[in-house]
Amino acid sequence: MASPALPPLAELLAAAHVVSLPLTTRFRGIEVREAMVFRGPRGSTEFSPFLEYDDAECAAWLAAAIDFGWAPQPEPLRERIRVNATVPAVDASRVAEVLGLYDGCRTAKVKVAERGQSLADDVARMRAVREALGAEGRVRIDANGGWNVDEAEHALHALAEFDLEYAEQPCASVDELAELRERLHDWDIPVAADESVRKAEDPLEVARAGAADLLVIKAQPLGGIRSALDIVREAGLPVVVSSALDTSVGVSMGAWLAASIPSLEFDCGLGTASLLAADVTARPVRAVGGFIEVERVELDDQLLAQHAAEPERAAWWRARLERCYELLANA
The missing domain is CATH 3.30.390.10 (Enolase-like, N-terminal domain)
Incomplete structure (x- = not known):
């Protein structure tokens, strides 16, 4: 039953x-x-x-x-959320085209460590992003756990010239993240944990181990908004709320979560509806002036x-x- x-x-x-x-x-x-x-x-x-x-x-x-x-959901604390652009592992020549999908975004998350690609590809993509955003833009990378510790250290040193805001899930395991964070001590490159939170049996392990400077939080994998808020409170670390290539409906869930967190230091990864060529609503949740609205989505x-x-x-x-x-x- x-x-x-x-x-x-x-x-x-x-x-x-x-x-x-x-x-x-x-x-x-x-x-x-x-x-x-x-x-x-x-x-x-x-x-x-x-x-x-x-x-x-x-x-x-x-x-x-x-x-x-x-x-019922928590009462939102804000009406809109500043979001980042997401740049897939495209050729550097396509970076400007991708960034053009995100109106007014000052921050870009760039995918790196893609299978079949090289560090040189990552560097070229990052250079194109930095040139497009200018010196005032913010750039972060996401390796989806694709490097071991040595590879991550080498890659991050090569990418450091682009003034990284942080490196998201550079290695797969909590132990690897902790070791890398120690190696990067003098490089001022914060480490963010994503898969080590949303795919872990214990989403707080990475925080307790001191293996990350901030957490990437997604509403769906963590069981919903209230469950995710509990993790944010217990972890005691800065967070970035992100989506998982959701439709605008899923993005609206993430926006509601972000709007319910008292302090948001970073732009959120909730602009991903721009990567969809079609959606389920006549009013897709896409960045306007770098922000998305916190609202329920009507299915069409x-x-x-x-x-x-x-x-x-x-x-x-x-x-x-x-x-x-x-x-x-x-x-």
Whole structure:
């Protein structure tokens, strides 16, 4: 039997729409983003773990979707959030094109350590970003845990000339992050943890180990806004709220989380709807003057129909939801 905190499974399935949205450029190895969105009694919400994630990990994403669509949320402390541009691992010649998708953003997060690419590619991309943003712009990198400690130290020394705001998840493990942070002691390059928070059995381990200077927080993988806020309070570190290539619905969940955090020192990674060539709302949550608004997103029936996933993919997502729902119900 389902927990009283969960809506009936039939209600979730009846409210669900599975969409397949093309991207403006290849990102995380994909060209199409699949997601499940819902009309809940509290507003639109989203369940969109990446396809390779197992059910145990995906259950937290479903908990977040249910929480945002079916439960009351904290009162936001601000009406808009300053966001960064996200630059995928594109050729340096395409950097200006990508940055042009983000109106008024003063900060760029640049993907590095991409499989099949070299450090020289990363350096060229970073140089193009720095030139485009100018000396006053802020530049951060995200390696998604792609380096070992020696590789990270070497790469960060090569990239230091671009005045890095911080390096996000340069290595995969907490122990590696701690060692790298010690090696970088004199280089003034802060280390941010992302996967070491959202994919960890204990999301606070990295903070307790002193392995990061700041945390990257995502609402969906952490089970929702209130669960993420608990982690922020307990960690006691500065945070950046980010999204996971969500539709505008998922981005709105992240914006609500960011708006509920008392102190935001860094621009947030919530401009990623600009990487989508299509969306589920007529008013996509995209940067205007470097900010996004904190508001509920209204699903557009025409767009849901236009970008509906093929029947076999919709069935795959519905089966995934059912398995994750069972995990939540039996937790």
